[in-house]
Amino acid sequence: MCGIHGLVALNRPQQFPADWLNLMGDITAHRGPDDSGYFLADNIALGMRRLSVIDLAGGHQPISSDDGQLVLICNGEIYNYRQLRAELAGCQFKTQSDVEVILHLYQLHGVDCLRFLNGMFAFALWDNRKQQLFIARDRLGIKPLYYAEKQGYLAFSTESKAILALPDFKAEVCPHGLQQYLQLGYVPAPYSMFNGIRKLEVASYLLIDKDSIRQQQYWQPDFQQHEHDSEQSWVRRIREQLEQSVAMQMVSDVPLGAFLSGGVDSSAVVALMSKHSSQPVKTYAIGFDTGGAGQFYNELPYARAVAELFGTQHKEILVKPDVVGLLPKLLWHLDEPVADSAFITTYLVSEFARKEVTVILSGVGGDELFGGYRRYLGEHYLQKYQKIPAWLRQRLISPLAKKLPSDRHSKWLNTLRLTKAFVQSAELSEDERYLRYMQVFSPQQSQQLLQQPLAAGSLLQQRYQHSKAEQSLWRMFDTDRQTQLADDLLLLTDKMTMATSLECRVPFLDHQLVELAVQMPQQLVMKNGRLKHLLKEALSDMLPTTILDRAKRGFGAPLGAWLKQELAGLLTLFVNQQRVEQRGLLSWPLIAHTLQLHQSGQEDHTDHLLALLNLEIWCQLYLDGQTAEQISQTIKRSL
Incomplete structure (x- = not known):
């Protein structure tokens, strides 16, 4: 796990200064505090920051082929690397690193090497003979990758702020990114919030040489439903595949644990980890102790019940409204504003867990894959x-x-x-x-x-209309996987965990589990209007009904209530007519109306107000050049 960055010439020949790699690496040092490395040659510059997880001593990057003609940097983990090494028995391996298999697979299969990989990854592989750079992102978009063209070269990085560190780039708002952000509360690929910087879309790769930049999608789920299979058959297959995914993702040379909310997904991960661990699993939970809204969002009693059931080493952290002082720091790490309070709770529980573990497993993706959101019930009702x-x-x-x-x-x-x-x-x-x-x-x-x-x-609407899935549930999932899942939930999970140098793995998004799940008939996924029916049946012998059938609760802070009460001054400070008009991006009348409706309780506009608040803080960070500490001090003085 690390951060990767680099540059490749489009108008050749070209040499890149080593200092440019240092600039990009220094700004993403939090992603890889254990090691760094770089490769410089004609037309190419590659760099990385490493968080050591597998092959601590020998897994230094960049990794090159025996003849030096192929050079690889990779952010992520290849979970089936041991199986692949066995199948590549004729190849000479230099290290015990999981990512070295990519080099040997590329030598044998070229870009088709991607179909053999089970993992989360974003990598760049330089083929010196072809003078070609091959950049790829994993199937579900668990690991991010940004890129931009300027002055005859292409720059790329795990984080867009590393590209902005280069002398040829300047932070400017992307009009299309801003438009989509206002509509969705996050910026969907291929846009980013920065003009000229793009996100590589999920399950896609780039081939870059002096003549062209070609993008290709290499995977998408097959939504062919298997209507004839019995419910019990689906229950058995889901359980087996999920258990295999969890066991595979527990491979690590450093301590690991799990986030535990007490919801179905995180509880399932902890249950299966406990089954495959010889030691008590370390679990971490977050809760709130402020007012009625805090109690409504507080999930600690459920998390404690699961921890007690499986005998985990369980620890908890309580959150109060003053955590908003962290907003500037967290938005700097995010690179782009997100109107989802889950990034706050994710950071806090990550920081808490990082004191003891380096790898964490999360239940992210379970709601999308198994019909856990109430919106999926819309067609049913x-x-x-x-x-x-x-x-x-x-x-x-x-x-x-x-x-x-x-x-x-x-x-x-x-x-x-x-x-x-x-x-x-x-x-x-x-x-x-x-x-x-x-x-x-x-x-x-x-x-x-x-x-x-x-x-x-x-x-979002375009993605929905172009989906190849026939049933409405799977059209929603297909759209989610290309948009909100990748560019909201997975983005904030990656950025917030890596801000604390913690690697997060998501077993529900093992692509083999996804390929199995999308063949489930819609009527069984949420049988009789029961969210996650098949998943719950698959877990019924492991988890009690108090967990399986509890009310759905999101993993976020009660910011809407706080903004009406304890944090009312925050909106006055950042979302006011004078500031909005001076910024020059948005018009005030609709904002004023939105504020009035929310404060009166007539309509809930938590997401709208959080979107506006985070946008202004992001602007102060990236457009005005203020530091996170400066803005944080302003916030603290206003509360």
Whole structure:
């Protein structure tokens, strides 16, 4: 696990200064505090920062082939490397490192080497004979990769701030990235928030030489449903594949543990880790102790119950509203704003766990893969709702729904919020309903917000319309895997864990488990409206019903409630008319209306306000050049 960076000439010949690699490496040192390395030759410069996890002594990078014609840098882990080494018995290995298998597979199969790899990775491989750079990202986008062209060369890095460290680059807002951010609360690939810097999309690779830059997608799930298989067959196969994934991802030469929220996904990971570990698993949980909203979000009792059931070495951390002082630091690490409070909790529990372990396993991806989100139930309930006469829906139910209060920080108000959202989207087309479930500001609202509006359009909606999946559940998953999963949840997980030099692994996103899961019939995944039905059945002999059937809760902080009470001054400080107009990116009237609706409790606009707040802090960091510490001090003085 590490951070990688480099440069390749497009207008050749070209030499790159070693200092440029140092600039890029220094700014991502948190990703690899144990080691660093670089390779310089005509037309190419490669660098890395390493967090040592496998082959601590011998896994130095860059790694080269015996003849020196191939040079590799890789961020990530190849989980099936032992199997691959056995199959490559005729090859001469220099190290015990997992990533060296990529070199030998490339020698035998070229870019098709990717189909043999099971893991999370972003790598760059220089082929000196071809004078070609091969850059690839894993199937689910667990590891990020950014790239940009300038002055006759292409620069790439695990983090976009490393590209900005180069003298030819300057931080400027990408109009399309900003538009998508306002709509979704994150920036979907291929955009980033920086003008000219792109994200490599999931399951894709680049081939770069003096004549061209070619991008190719090398994998996508096959959504052919196996309707004839019995429920028990699916339950058995899911359990076996998930257990295999967890066991494979426990391979490590350093201490490892698990995040534990007490939800189904993290509890499943801990249960299976305990089965395959000779020592008690180390588990880490986070909770809140402030007000009713804190209690609503607090999951510690569930986490304790699971920890006790499996005899883990369990530790907890409590969070209070003053953690917002960390926002500038965390947004610097994220590289781009994200309207998801989970990045705060992820960082805090990562920092806590890093005191004892170097590798952590997480349940990220389970909700997407096994139907864990309430939005996936929309189509299930829609069939029942549409049996109500249209005149009754449109003249009575819809007007009443508009008047419902909307808040997510208590059980009752959260139910009303979800009911309101369902009714308001029920008359839309399938892709429009999905967009309504996922959006922060609508495409029309983003047009109103932008000082320089672009043509209206949603990348999310385009992905949904172009999905090859036939059933609505799997079209939603297919869209999620290309957008929110990669560019929100996995991005914040990677950036926040690596900010503390902690490697995070996600067993639910083993591509073999994904390939199995997407063949499940939609009607079994959420049988009778039960979220994660098949997964829960697969875990029924390991986890109690109090865990399997507990209410869904997101892994985030109660920021919406805090912004109304303890942190009200934060919005006054960063989201006010004078600051918005001086910034010159957004228009004030819609923002003012959004603030009023949220403060009154008439509508829940936590995501909208967090999007605006984090955008302004990000602007101060990257556009104004303020340090995280300077902004943090300003925040502390306002509270």
